[in-house]
Amino acid sequence: MAKLIGIGVGPGDPELLTLKAIKALKEIDILLLPTGRAGGESEAYGIACNYIPEQVTQIKRHFPMTSNTVEMLGAIQEIAAEIIPMIQAGKTIGFITLGDPMLYSTYGYLKKFVELECEVATIPGIMSFGAIASGTNHILCEGDTPLVVYPCTDDLSRLDALLAIGSALVLMKVFRQFEGVKAKLIANGLADSCVIASNYGKPNEVLYRSLEDVNPENLSYFTTILVNPKA
Amino acid sequence: MAKLIGIGVGPGDPELLTLKAIKALKEIDILLLPTGRAGGESEAYGIACNYIPEQVTQIKRHFPMTSNTVEMLGAIQEIAAEIIPMIQAGKTIGFITLGDPMLYSTYGYLKKFVELECEVATIPGIMSFGAIASGTNHILCEGDTPLVVYPCTDDLSRLDALLAIGSALVLMKVFRQFEGVKAKLIANGLADSCVIASNYGKPNEVLYRSLEDVNPENLSYFTTILVNPKA
Known part of the structure; x- marks a missing residue:
């Protein structure tokens, strides 16, 4: 039909x-x-x-x-x-x-x-964050930890509650909010439990393993941060 | 190599x-x-x-x-x-x-x-909840709503905070906690914003569109509930 x-x-x-x-x-x-x-x-x-x-x-x-x-x-x-x-x-x-x-x-x-x-x-299709996780050797989530997929297009007000729960995170469209996201993750001791991927899989791909290393000028609109608090 | x-x-x-x-x-x-x-x-x-x-x-x-x-x-x-x-x-x-x-x-x-x-x-592989969403015509998430993937293997204590945030939810391994999960979702007005799938894609698959219709005796260990508060 x-x-x-x-x-x-x-x-x-x-x-x-x-x-x-x-x-x-x-x-x-x-x-x-x-x-x-x-x-x-x-x-x-x-x-x-x-x-x-x-x-x-x-x-x-x-x-x-x-x-x-x-x-x-x-x-x-x-x-x-x-x-x-x-x-x-x-x-x-x-x-x-x-x-x-x-x-x-x-x-x-x-x-x-x-x-x-x-x-x-x-x-269904492979989700971008699943491909980034596999490609960067990053375990998204284990055991009974929740995984939160969070589009950073709002004011980030809900991110604090999610961090307090101890969730693993997939932060999407981080670009405009990068400094705010970085501050919250560092305050929660997560600076080195991250993969930061910009233009993943494209010729202009940029990858970082620590928030401290990121040069924001290298990040595009399509920036994703994967956070595993147990990593 | x-x-x-x-x-x-x-x-x-x-x-x-x-x-x-x-x-x-x-x-x-x-x-x-x-x-x-x-x-x-x-x-x-x-x-x-x-x-x-x-x-x-x-x-x-x-x-x-x-x-x-x-x-x-x-x-x-x-x-x-x-x-x-x-x-x-x-x-x-x-x-x-x-x-x-x-x-x-x-x-x-x-x-x-x-x-x-x-x-x-x-x-990477297609995640089970992505396949259930496509197969049941259920939009997982839109706009700036967070999506939370939650394994219902703990005491559900974190679920209240996630519901308060207004997240869309993927509740995995619901079986043993079905009554507790059902009560929380109904209290949040979400009884009819769900897909309940047991043994999805298998010969003994069971699907429900409302929590009120579920016969818990029909649910297996591999039960997933998708919740979209905007659905």
Whole structure:
């Protein structure tokens, strides 16, 4: 049956695609490619391109990355309104997404609009922090310690409570808050229980093992800090 | 160079293996198979078996699942002492592990012993909660909400603070604590913002969308509850 398929392509290395994702790419009629900038390239396409058959129609659409939720949802609703008639006409549409479609992904918003009218299926992908952990030899979490995935896009007010609990942490999008995050982690004795990764897996990758060593000028927006208090 | 490779095979569906995991299985000389019970079968082997070449030597070893940490670490140290000379003699050993090797996995302990003497590499796998989220159409997390992965093997004392923060939750190994977890989630108005999955992806899978519907007699040890307060 025709549907929307959300396909996680993992964080960057094409070898981290799953067999299920590759199979789905071969079954779709249309590939919806998200771009973060108007007229820009799709990063997910760069990962999956070798597995997309030539006959698949590609439509590239801009999904605005903005803190203005109304604007963002409006743009995504327009894209949903465009693809719903295609699915109702019998086409299966694939939407490729970095990492995992269900974790902090634009796909979640698109899915909510489309599933009101059409069938939707989702294929999980390797999450960026899982790939960073394996690639840097960092154990995310053991035993009965909780693991917290924390997007550092708010005021960090919840981070103190999480640190007090003794959680292992995955701090995402750290860039703008780096100094504040660093101070909190050092105050909790965690300066050397970290991996700091910027542009992980890309040619301009930067890795540090201690917060004290970090030169903030080398960090990009896509900076992740993994913290294991038992490490 | 000879080494230990930790290979995540995902939570159960062989199609959720990555290309990288399959490639690694073709490069190893020896496959170390963990079993949870002495003389039992390896669940990870059942997932990966179709991708393991015939010429690979298989050695099955019992990794005890016990709350006695000293006993567990002793057993794992013995296995490490057995495989380190094999690696030093030039063999590459693969250790397959359910889900992701860096998240609540026995592999983490084995790695710590082996990396003192030999090279170690790790290949991430699809985490069980990511597969449950995609398979049940449940968005794990959006926006700036933290996601907490919580093993319900302790006294749940940290769960109240995490709920107060408004986190999205992945509650693992819920079985023995089901009634306590249920009471806390209902008190926080989350009875219907959940997916409850027992034996996910297996023939005896049980799924519920509301805590009120759950018959605890149907739940196994491998029960996961996903909670999205915005769902």
